Amino acid sequence: MELNTKKHTPEQLNTLMGCFSIHQEEFTFSPLTAGLINDTYLVQRQEKPLYILQRINHDIFNNVDGLMQNIYKALEALNSEGYTQILVLPIASGAHYTKTDEGYWRLMTFISESTTYNTTSDTYIAFEAGRIIGKFHKLLEDEELLDYKDTIPHFHDLNLREVQFKNALVAASKLKLASAIHEIEIAHKTLVKLQKIDISALKTRICHNDTKLNNILFSKKSNKALCLIDLDTIMKGYFFYDFGDAVRTVVNTAPEDETILKNISFNESLFSSFIEGLASNPTFLTEQELKSLPLGVVFMPFIHGLRALTDYLENNKYYKVTYENQNLDRCKSLFDFSQKALDKISFMERVLNKHF
Ligand code: GN1
Ligand code: MG
Numbered sequence: 496m497e498l499n500t501k502k503h504t505p506e507q508l509n510t511l512m513g514c515f516s517i518h519q520e521e522f523t524f525s526p527l528t529a530g531l532i533n534d535t536y537l538v539q540r541q542e543k544p545l546y547i548l549q550r551i552n553h554d555i556f557n558n559v560d561g562l563m564q565n566i567y568k569a570l571e572a573l574n575s576e577g578y579t580q581i582l583v584l585p586i587a588s589g590a591h592y593t594k595t596d597e598g599y600w601r602l603m604t605f606i607s608e609s610t611t612y613n614t615t616s617d618t619y620i621a622f623e624a625g626r627i628i629g630k631f632h633k634l635l636e637d638e639e640l641l642d643y644k645d646t647i648p649h650f651h652d653l654n655l656r657e658v659q660f661k662n663a664l665v666a667a668s669k670l671k672l673a674s675a676i677h678e679i680e681i682a683h684k685t686l687v688k689l690q691k692i693d694i695s696a697l698k699t700r701i702c703h704n705d706t707k708l709n710n711i712l713f714s715k716k717s718n719k720a721l722c723l724i725d726l727d728t729i730m731k732g733y734f735f736y737d738f739g740d741a742v743r744t745v746v747n748t749a750p751e752d753e754t755i756l757k758n759i760s761f762n763e764s765l766f767s768s769f770i771e772g773l774a775s776n777p778t779f780l781t782e783q784e785l786k787s788l789p790l791g792v793v794f795m796p797f798i799h800g801l802r803a804l805t806d807y808l809e810n811n812k813y814y815k816v817t818y819e820n821q822n823l824d825r826c827k828s829l830f831d832f833s834q835k836a837l838d839k840i841s842f843m844e845r846v847l848n849k850h851f
Contacts, residue, residue, distance in 0.1 A: 502526075503597070508536060508548065514586045514593040515602045517546075524548070529613075529709055530725065531814045532556075537605065544605045546584070551592070551599040555813070556727060559599045561644030563591040566726045568642055569701065572634050578627070579606055579712070579721040609712040609721055614748050618768035620718055624711055624745050625772025627720035628703075628737055633776050635701045643701055643730050650704055650728060651736045653794070656801050657686055663808040671808050675823055678804050681830050685797050692790055694733060696783040702732030707751075708744040734784050735791030738773075743796040745769050747832050751799075752825045759828060761835045767846050774850040785851050789843035792836040800829030 508524045520540050527535040527547075532555055538546040556562050567583055574580040584602040586593045592601040612620060649655040660682060664672070672679065703710070705728045712721040744751070746765040749758040806813045807822035816822055836843075 503534070503536075503550075507597070508538075511548070511593070511595065511597075511600055512538065512602070514595075514600075515584045516587055517584055517602070529611075533727070538602075544607065547603045547605050549601055549603075550597065551601065551727070553598055556646055558644060558646050559592060559594075562646045562727055563601065565643050565646060565729045567591055569635060569638070569726065569729045572638060573631065573722065575630075575634055578630050578634060581606065581722060581724070581726075606712055606721055608715045610715045611709045611712060611724075613709045613744075613750055615708065615745065615765070616748050616762075617718070618764055620713065621745050621765040621768040622772035622775075623713065623718065623720035624708060624741055625769035626775050627711055627723065627772075628706055628741050629773045629776035629779070631703060631723050632700065632734065632737070633779050636779050638701045640699060640701065640731055645730050647728065647730070650730070651732060651795075651798055653686070653689060653692075653798060656798055656805070660801055660805045660808075663805045667808040671810075674820075675804060675807060675826075678800075678823065678826050678830060681834075682801055682804060685830070685833070686801075689790075689794055689797060692787070692794060694787075697733045697735070697787060698781055698784060699731050700734055701729065702734070702737050704728035704730060704732050704736055704740075706737040706741040708741065711741075733787070734780060735787040736795065738788050739791030739793075739795030740799075742766065742769060742792045743799075743829075743832055743836070749828070751828060752821060753828045754824050756827065756831045759831050759835065761832070761839050763839070763842060766839075766843065770846050770850050778851070780851065785847055788847060789840045792843060793833050793840070796829040796833040796836065800826045800833060803829060 505524055509522055512522055513519060523539050524536040527537055532552045534550040536548045537544055538548050551559055553559065570581060570583065582604045583591045585591060592599050615621060703723050705725055710723055710725040712724055713719065714721055746762045747759055748762060753759055803822045803825040807826060811822055814822060
């Protein structure tokens with residue numbers, strides 16, 4: 496397994512920049528540590544941010560070629576009024592990434608005057624989050640599904656995540672099992688409840704698959720949403736994945752690994768604004784998709800919580816952690832939000848009926 500935490504020197508990174516077809520200068524690099532999978536650097540020249548340089552985690556994304564093709568294909572379509580286009584910078588051969596002994600690297604444009612938020616209490620930001628997610632889907636609505644590779648097959652498939660969880664239960668130490676006894680019980684109970692989601696009637700779309708709030712870029716000046724970032728998981732999926740993942744992070748004013756559960760809440764005003772923003776796009780959702788959305792808000796935090804719990808039981812081999820029990824804390828927090836979303840199903844239905 497590659498080491499996720501390996502530090503790269505400025506010399507190494509400057510040499511790497513030499514591979515890309517850009518104006519070559521002396522750059523400086525600041526690590527961006529919000530992501531849990533890749534190594535990400537902000538590339539600056541004389542303090543002006545210019546690019547995002549990333550080492551793709553090859554243990555997780557083993558089809559880098561397919562992944563970069565998906566991104567490149569989607570970015571061609573993600574260019575319109577009200578949506579800022581990101582560019583992938585090629586290397587000399589025209590390829591969209593470079594491979595070194597250190598792994599696979601790509602370079603993308605940094606959108607100037609932009610910022611991200613981990614959480615928000617601002618209804619305008621919630622509106623804009625909804626608007627940009629709808630816009631993203633509207634722009635990708637007519638993509639040819641066959642052009643996209645399943646780079647992480649069954650990524651949000653609960654059956655796969657259930658099997659992985661059950662395998663982890665068999666292999667985990669007694670101590671670990673005892674420390675997560677309560678969460679394991681919630682997982683078993685909720686798995687039964689969520690089995691009833693019927694995906695057979697849902698339209699398969701090209702989705703982002705990781706639409707948490709901090710994967711949306713906002714204008715620093717106006718707070719208008721600019722575009723979605725972190726495009727590694729662009730592949731086929733259902734709209735309720737992107738909806739549920741966005742809602743779990745937009746309407747909850749506590750972060751994903753909040754340890755004080757009373758701080759975790761489902762804010763109704765933020766939800767209503769998010770839906771208003773989503774509905775400000777020309778319609779694209781089917782009746783069946785609209786019906787799937789409230790349960791999607793229960794489903795997405797649950798599946799993330801289950802993956803965090805599985806990783807905790809497997810001694811943190813997937814997600815980067817900054818302390819031993821972080822995956823368990825994430826699980827507790829995600830399960831708690833999932834439960835709180837379950838209590839808001841009829842509220843969500845009412846708001847959706849009003850706007851769609
Ligand atoms: C991972 O690395 P990051 O933060 O973009 C994960 C997402 C989770 C997220 C939890 C490929 O994304 O599914 O929602 O952590 N991505 C992958 O914050 O597993
Ligand atoms: Mg991601």
